[in-house]
Amino acid sequence: MSFKHELFAQFARVGKALSNANRLELLEFLAQGERSVEQLSKVAGLTVANTSQHLQQLRHAGMVSCRKEGLKVYYRVSGDDVIDLLGALRAVAERHVTDVQHLVATYLTVKDDLEPIPREELLERVRDGLVTVLDVRPPEEYAAGHVPGAVNIPLGELEQRLEELGNPENENREIVAYCRGPHCVLAFDAVARLRERGMKARRLEDGYPEWRTAGLPVETT
Amino acid sequence: MSFKHELFAQFARVGKALSNANRLELLEFLAQGERSVEQLSKVAGLTVANTSQHLQQLRHAGMVSCRKEGLKVYYRVSGDDVIDLLGALRAVAERHVTDVQHLVATYLTVKDDLEPIPREELLERVRDGLVTVLDVRPPEEYAAGHVPGAVNIPLGELEQRLEELGNPENENREIVAYCRGPHCVLAFDAVARLRERGMKARRLEDGYPEWRTAGLPVETT
DNA sequence: ATAGTATTCAAGCGATTAGTAGAATACTGA
DNA sequence: TCAGTATTCTACTAATCGCTTGAATACTAT
Incomplete structure (x- = not known):
């Protein structure tokens, strides 16, 4: 029975990664392709340190991977299933959160x-x-x-x-x-x-x- | 430009709903079909008040709906897209969170x-x-x-x-x-x-x- | 080596969240 | 009307989260 609880806790870790607007914005940019930490921090309007921390949370949730090249570290989404997940999230928000409909309208x-x-x-x-x-x-x-x-x-x-x-x-x-x-x-x-x-x-x-x-x-x- | 920020904030609301293990467990039971608050609290091992609060968070995120019949309130997932979202979450966790693979193994x-x-x-x-x-x-x-x-x-x-x-x-x-x-x-x-x-x-x-x-x-x- | 750059780490704060406990509300049946 | 039941609401505490700041690390080019 603890197995089940553990499993949900791990799923929740992925959910947590999706629970912050800035992280979602970073993810959307990463969905376009590989980006360095600095690029991401600029585009999201966050400090570099803060961006780095968000990226590490995403990494622990298994949603992004990174590769180091010289001075820079390039992040990317770690699979197409992550993009599917973002799409599913968007779909639910669009269909069921009235505020989103209102915003879009x-x-x-x-x-x-x-x-x-x-x-x-x-x-x-x-x-x-x-x-x-x-x-x-x-x-x-x-x-x-x-x-x-x-x-x-x-x-x-x-x-x-x-x-x-x-x-x-x-x-x-x-x-x-x-x-x-x-x-x-x-x-x-x-x-x-x-x-x-x-x-x-x-x-x-x-x-x-x-x-x-x-x-x-x-x-x- | 604030539009974008607002929009991500709304998506994050749905993400927040997915960020807690107990809520995910409740959602999984709801995915089976309609359930009363009491049933849900028993099956998740939570107090009734706590369960009710989680359910209301899910409701604000647009993921569940409810209907009152006499004394009881029955909750249900508010669409198949919610089940798709749960599936996508599971898929990402399974493929990318090594702990899940370890647990399952x-x-x-x-x-x-x-x-x-x-x-x-x-x-x-x-x-x-x-x-x-x-x-x-x-x-x-x-x-x-x-x-x-x-x-x-x-x-x-x-x-x-x-x-x-x-x-x-x-x-x-x-x-x-x-x-x-x-x-x-x-x-x-x-x-x-x-x-x-x-x-x-x-x-x-x-x-x-x-x-x-x-x-x-x-x-x- | 040394200076410069990109990223990460560590500590600290204010705000938010999960949970508990007890009161309040809404409905049913006698 | 009144007692009983299912659910929600209202504090309240401990834990966690998001962000900032400043230092530490890792790498490059001179």
Whole structure:
């Protein structure tokens, strides 16, 4: 009978790792690919020491692994099952925590208007050459892996680099934007801006990590 | 940008619900079906007040719902996505927390010897009438739902009621036992005992909640 | 060696959490 | 109405958690 108790205690250790907003944010960044402690601390707005401590908690919970290269230590999620877990967590929060629905409704009012496109559908259209895929994440994240054929224009440079997207002969070609995940605001923003310019733009239903773990093809460099 | 932070804070609320061993145990029982506060407190070995408090935390995280009937309040998981989340948590713990592997190896040394059978395979064999399915959970849980055609013999009564399983004309008929979930010891025990008697017994890979949420047929009463 | 950099460790604080115990609430049946 | 029962609420304590600060470690380049 103590076996059972021990087992639940170990499961709870993984649960604990998920019980803090900053750790979840770190995990989401790690889901994009390998990152150093310093990068992570910047992006999450935490001190380096604090970030390091969170990362070690995640490591004890078996959710991330690390590798040392020279001075730097690079962390990564330790398997696709971790990304699945994050997805399941998100799903429950979205469906059952009314505050999340409220938040999403408040900040992403245009959510339904953006007509998100499912992964499989996008893949088909890419194969048929019907769409231009736009990756609005920072170049480092794009370099670590992206949807095949996607054009990388970080959100901040979108306005200046519009011509990279447009095909003069076919100005109504559809653009599908994606970013880090289903709640990342980058893609929402991009679609809104493109539409302001009269372009036909939609959003991928989720982000790059989900694309990759779904076993769909990816491209690097 | 505060949107993002708020969102992670809400996800963390769900994570917090998963961060305590007792709450996870309560959730596992709830995954079997509806239960009153008193039942839950008994089975988890907690005081009623404490159980009630845990349940309310789970409710605020949107993981359980409740319904009042007369004096009693019945709790239940608020959707199949919650069961998926528990499964994902278990999967990560099993694959990455070495202590879990150690625990399982120590207490369930026979795990591999029991040749667990996957859900789909069992369903086929049941259809072909090749196996006898044995549900070793308590009668209340059996009544709330079980694998079609399964015989219910709680573990404690197994030795006395062996004849309900055996077919005199075909003593080598295979028996597949299942219980609450992949780490519940009931089915392990049952298989071990049946094998001691020279019977051909195996274990279902996971338990009843997983069977049900996989969309496989269930039977009640 | 030495200086510089990335990360981890250790100690300490305020805030949060798990649990207990006892009172309060809500409902049922006599 | 009143007694009995299931659940929830309200303090309260001990333990844990998140974060900060400053020192320690590990590695690189000069």
